[in-house]
Amino acid sequence: MIEVWTWPTPNGHKVHIMLEEIGLPYKVVPVNIGQGEQFKPEFLAITPNHRIPAIIDPDGPGGKRFALFESGAILIYLAEKTGKLIPAEPAARYLCLQWLMFQMGGVGPMFGQYNHFAAYAPEKIPYAIERYTNEVKRLHRVLDKRLSESDYLAGADYSIADIATFPWVRNPSRRGIDLADYPHVRRWHDAIAARPAVMRGVEVLSENQRRGAMTDQERENLFGAKQFGAR
Template structure:
């Protein structure tokens, strides 16, 4: 049965696209245009009360019953366990995988997102915020560099959902003022993952719907303004 993926072409969306492609799980895409405010539609809120992409609906969930799930990290764990791949079987390696997955969820994603907001989308330039998140992005790259200098992948010798979660945030480093030449181990890891056919397919999902050009006032309101704080 086909998994519905409610998504948009963002790093968090790409995580799930890549995982589905790597795991050969059949899926259909339900676009949720976050610039147009579609994340606030009732049908999407019925799946995720947090009105953030991505979310999935698996008609063949545990026990053969439908399952809806939000939060990209939880989705990756679910998909990997459903397919029996991309999470190491060895207990120590499994916890290493989950550790680096949580590192992405709690560190890389939020901090890189704040960098993008204050450097590209905030209505006013706030030097303190811009400097803080630029330094945090650099620090997190140093953490990854140290890990990948001694390990082929984040969880160890095996490619896993920890790598899938992190890669979309590391690609296009120029958007965060990063030159991967300063992080050779991260560069090696990035290039190896970018060359994977499933990854190439995953980052192309909804690429034709990607916003081009400056953000409009309405898009800014839908993504960062008071609309998201409305009581629902």
């Protein structure tokens, strides 16, 4: 059974959804990032980057225990392990990986920076908020154009590219986005949100979703100097 060291964030939800879609049994190991559990030795032994998610597969390559971090790498690994949700034909496969990298290098980091400066930063910096607001909108336009041409990001079939991107696009109002302005993204979003495996995946650890204002301790654990200490 695969261990998933995770928390209910968009990057965590990618792996929850993937495991639900492919039907592999898994065990959730919560890593409460607000409480600083990402800095515990047992988690650092899996990922020196102290970021969720990470997995341990007791039946990894060669039948050996295998630990892996980085959500995009985990999605590729699970897709190749099961032969699901990644195209086999080379051109289609590279399109899938292209849009997966688009999420990893663009959607995730830029949406995350918007979230930080608009919602969490102790000082509201107009330049930063404007910069990342514009970038979030630009990335939505890129997605909308692609999805005007194709049912899913990699083509006609649902894939890990969609699984990676969906958790960041859901809850658009948190980023000041109205999906009515991006009708092809809305069509895609609604189709994915209706999938039973997706519904199950986004419920993993949902009872731990933070509600209300962030405490000083949570702010320190997520954004403070502890992030940058030598380990």
